[in-house]
Amino acid sequence: MNKTVFERGKAGNIRIHVLPTTRFKTFAVSLYAGIPLHEDTVTTTALTPFVLRRGTASYPETIQFREQLEHLYGAGFGFDVYKRGNYQIVQFRMDTINDEFVSSDDSLLRKTFSFLGEAVTKPITENGAFRESYVSSERETVRKKLEAIINDKIRYAAERCMEEMFQNDPYRLHPLGQRKDLDQITAKSLYAAFQQWLQQANLDLYVVGDTTLAEVQELVELHFNWGRSAIPEYVPAQSHLTGDDVRVVEEVLDVNQGKLNMGLSIPVTYGDDRYAAALVYNGILGSYPHSKLFINVREKESLAYYAASRFDGHKGIVSIQSGIEIANYNKALEIIKAQLASLREGQISELEMSQTKAMIRNSLLEMQDSAFDLIAYDFNRVLSGRERPAEELLRQIEAITPEDVVSVANSVKLDTIYFLTGKKGV
Numbered sequence: 001m002n003k004t005v006f007e008r009g010k011a012g013n014i015r016i017h018v019l020p021t022t023r024f025k026t027f028a029v030s031l032y033a034g035i036p037l038h039e040d041t042v043t044t045t046a047l048t049p050f051v052l053r054r055g056t057a058s059y060p061e062t063i064q065f066r067e068q069l070e071h072l073y074g075a076g077f078g079f080d081v082y083k084r085g086n087y088q089i090v091q092f093r094m095d096t097i098n099d100e101f102v103s104s105d106d107s108l109l110r111k112t113f114s115f116l117g118e119a120v121t122k123p124i125t126e127n128g129a130f131r132e133s134y135v136s137s138e139r140e141t142v143r144k145k146l147e148a149i150i151n152d153k154i155r156y157a158a159e160r161c162m163e164e165m166f167q168n169d170p171y172r173l174h175p176l177g178q179r180k181d182l183d184q185i186t187a188k189s190l191y192a193a194f195q196q197w198l199q200q201a202n203l204d205l206y207v208v209g210d211t212t213l214a215e216v217q218e219l220v221e222l223h224f225n226w227g228r229s230a231i232p233e234y235v236p237a238q239s240h241l242t243g244d245d246v247r248v249v250e251e252v253l254d255v256n257q258g259k260l261n262m263g264l265s266i267p268v269t270y271g272d273d274r275y276a277a278a279l280v281y282n283g284i285l286g287s288y289p290h291s292k293l294f295i296n297v298r299e300k301e302s303l304a305y306y307a308a309s310r311f312d313g314h315k316g317i318v319s320i321q322s323g324i325e326i327a328n329y330n331k332a333l334e335i336i337k338a339q340l341a342s343l344r345e346g347q348i349s350e351l352e353m354s355q356t357k358a359m360i361r362n363s364l365l366e367m368q369d370s371a372f373d374l375i376a377y378d379f380n381r382v383l384s385g386r387e388r389p390a391e392e393l394l395r396q397i398e399a400i401t402p403e404d405v406v407s408v409a410n411s412v413k414l415d416t417i418y419f420l421t422g423k424k425g426v
Helices: 042-052 062-073 108-121 132-151 155-166 187-200 212-225 275-287 294-300 328-343 351-368 371-384 390-399 402-410
Strands: 009-011 015-019 024-035 076-084 088-095 201-210 247-252 257-265 304-312 317-325 413-421
Touching: 009 187, 009 212, 015 212, 015 371, 024 108, 024 371, 042 076, 042 132, 042 187, 062 108, 062 402, 088 108, 108 155, 132 155, 132 187, 155 247, 155 317, 155 413, 187 304, 187 328, 201 212, 201 371, 201 390, 212 371, 247 257, 257 294, 275 304, 275 317, 275 328, 275 402, 294 317, 294 328, 294 390, 317 328, 328 402, 328 413, 351 371, 351 390, 390 402
Parallel strands: 015 201, 247 413
Antiparallel strands: 009 015, 024 088, 024 201, 076 088, 257 317, 257 413, 304 317
């Protein structure tokens, strides 16, 4: 029963994706809830899962909530809040041991769905709102997480670069929301936002384990049936940056090490035919220890404590991050730009190509050993509308030529340079 592709279905106006397999000793369950990034909802959406984890109608006290997980043989429950393209995604995860390996009177998968369904749809309420003490406590949790970004200057510089690059685009918003909004959120207003979120979110439920699509559909009908009226669809988004001039932003804070970040637009996203070539381009540029940024900026010139690049295939962005001595700004910027130019000019060695392909191949193969990695990879299909099995992507990667990489390199455009410095002037 070891299937290699997810089986698809629907129930309760939720999209369902099941990979029946006996390869893993656990059931991996993920529920993705995504809505468009928007100033008015980003903070309430971010705060909601923090409150939901505190208690449900059946387990109103947080200690009861956690004890119930112990009754499921130490099942794992967690969530993440992040953005993909112009969507804010809340992902709930549960990891429950397969019944075959324990003595249980009832199906642990059934119990898992009962717990997750209640955690997401039936929170503890008081007077028609969330419990005030939980909302007050979790507001501070989110506030501290947002403040932690400011204290982590590497993360802060990365966020600020994106804010400057996307001033008029929802992508500028942080998925954990905005500190200025937190104090305005009440138990009542958050509960109203939560109910609207449940109705409007794109919902995708994934299960990997020893089960069937029919069984999962039945469990969804039993435990996630709250009368949703529709199944929204994701709409892929690109950066659509049109400015011709490179924007240079300098910010002065109390730092000893400068952070030089660069935002580049790339007209390639996950659903595009050139996606594989963009992955190889980014790998040669700055994703790995053999990449141009690491070798030439950090190792040869000793200009950076770190230098790397990241490709966001759901938005069409390449971002470059580096930590440098403040006095080295001009020289570091010149050498980073030289690496971009070298790719445009086709200065790509056979070793760079082979090592990059090997790193991407290893990552795709390692993914097969993790149920949640398989789920995360397949979710790209939902977000992009493009079916791209890992085996297909592997073949595409192997077929990429230096000319393909150069074609991508010549479509990349530098949009924003952000420098976090500790003194005025560079």
